[in-house]
Amino acid sequence: MNERDRKGHSAEHGPDAIVLKDVSFGYDPENPILHGLSLRIPQGQWVSLVGESGSGKSTLVKLLNALLPKSAGEITVCGEKLSEESILSIRRTIGMVFQNPDNQFVGETVEEDILFGLEGLCLSREEMDRRLRLYAGKLGISGLLAKHPGELSGGQKQRVAIVSILAMEPGVVIFDEASSMLDEESRNGLLDILRDMHAEGYTILMITHDADEILASQRVLALCGGGLAGDMTPAELFRSPGLMEECRLHAPYAWELSRKLEALGLAIGVPASEKELVETLWPFNCSK
Ligand SMILES: Nc1ncnc2c1ncn2[C@@H]1O[C@H](COP(=O)(O)OP(=O)(O)OP(=O)(O)O)[C@@H](O)[C@H]1O
Numbered sequence: 001m002n003e004r005d006r007k008g009h010s011a012e013h014g015p016d017a018i019v020l021k022d023v024s025f026g027y028d029p030e031n032p033i034l035h036g037l038s039l040r041i042p043q044g045q046w047v048s049l050v051g052e053s054g055s056g057k058s059t060l061v062k063l064l065n066a067l068l069p070k071s072a073g074e075i076t077v078c079g080e081k082l083s084e085e086s087i088l089s090i091r092r093t094i095g096m097v098f099q100n101p102d103n104q105f106v107g108e109t110v111e112e113d114i115l116f117g118l119e120g121l122c123l124s125r126e127e128m129d130r131r132l133r134l135y136a137g138k139l140g141i142s143g144l145l146a147k148h149p150g151e152l153s154g155g156q157k158q159r160v161a162i163v164s165i166l167a168m169e170p171g172v173v174i175f176d177e178a179s180s181m182l183d184e185e186s187r188n189g190l191l192d193i194l195r196d197m198h199a200e201g202y203t204i205l206m207i208t209h210d211a212d213e214i215l216a217s218q219r220v221l222a223l224c225g226g227g228l229a230g231d232m233t234p235a236e237l238f239r240s241p242g243l244m245e246e247c248r249l250h251a252p253y254a255w256e257l258s259r260k261l262e263a264l265g266l267a268i269g270v271p272a273s274e275k276e277l278v279e280t281l282w283p284f285n286c287s288k
């Protein structure tokens with residue numbers, strides 16, 4: 001069994017990826033941000049974490065790998081309970097990609113940058129090289145390995161940041177508003193990457209305000225007032241105007257249009273993307 005399977009990365013019946021039991025935290029103990037939060041994310045699930053600015057989304061994910069210390073409750077990641085002894089191992093199980101790819105570079109070249117992250121894993125040089133080539137190929141950055149990070153576009157930088165994380169073969173990948181600095185083309189590229197990662201069995205937790213990213217995920221957790229205000233499918237969220245307003249979200253264009261068509265008597269279901277919407281509507285055009 002390889003490292004990835006041991007962590008349950010692709011296993012169908014492994015332990016849950018993330019379990020929180022009654023977790024609380026406050027930067028100021030008098031003023032807690034999260035109150036007794038409990039949730040369970042099975043392995044392989046793609047979850048969007050939403051909530052208005054300041055609701056504690058980034059705080060919550062930082063508790064998962066002990067970048068911040070929870071003040072109460074229990075956190076378990078891929079079957080391992082978070083404790084002083086398990087912090088290092090859990091940090092290897094969770095990979096995090098942040099908003100600004102510029103802040104994530106440490107190397108002089110893209111290759112150096114990716115290898116830097118692998119150096120702490122005590123891998124052989126051959127294994128490091130194998131992972132570098134494999135994940136750079138998957139993310140389409142093989143031609144950029146010799147470049148200085150400053151020569152890259154925003155989308156390319158974010159791809160490098162993702163390769164650095166995937167090369168560490170984590171069981172869970174967390175994106176904290178990772179697409180908010182990207183242009184539309186790079187955003188769509190990131191969504192394609194997420195779809196591939198999901199198909200490969202990664203557990204994905206994505207903090208996002210982006211309606212298309214939410215629509216592409218399987219489940220939405222809405223954080224509000226220090227607790228979960230919603231645990232639902234994207235379709236259920238988009239049908240909840242109160243919660244949408246509370247989380248400062250807008251429904252995706254494909255969703256809005258399909259609702260309007262339904263009201264006109266043309267039920268086309270809920271397309272998962274604009275591309276799927278076009279493919280669904282195309283036959284109606286041809287039949288005229
Ligand atoms: N280091 C810190 N020290 C004190 N308070 C903090 C710190 N970081 C965040 N906060 C406060 O904690 C609350 C939650 O912040 P957090 O960054 O987790 O929210 P968020 O949901 O990620 O917001 P956004 O959508 O703007 O990224 C906010 O009121 C914020 O001001």
Ligand SMILES: [Mg+2]
Nearest residue numbers: 057058059176
């Ligand atoms: Mg945040």
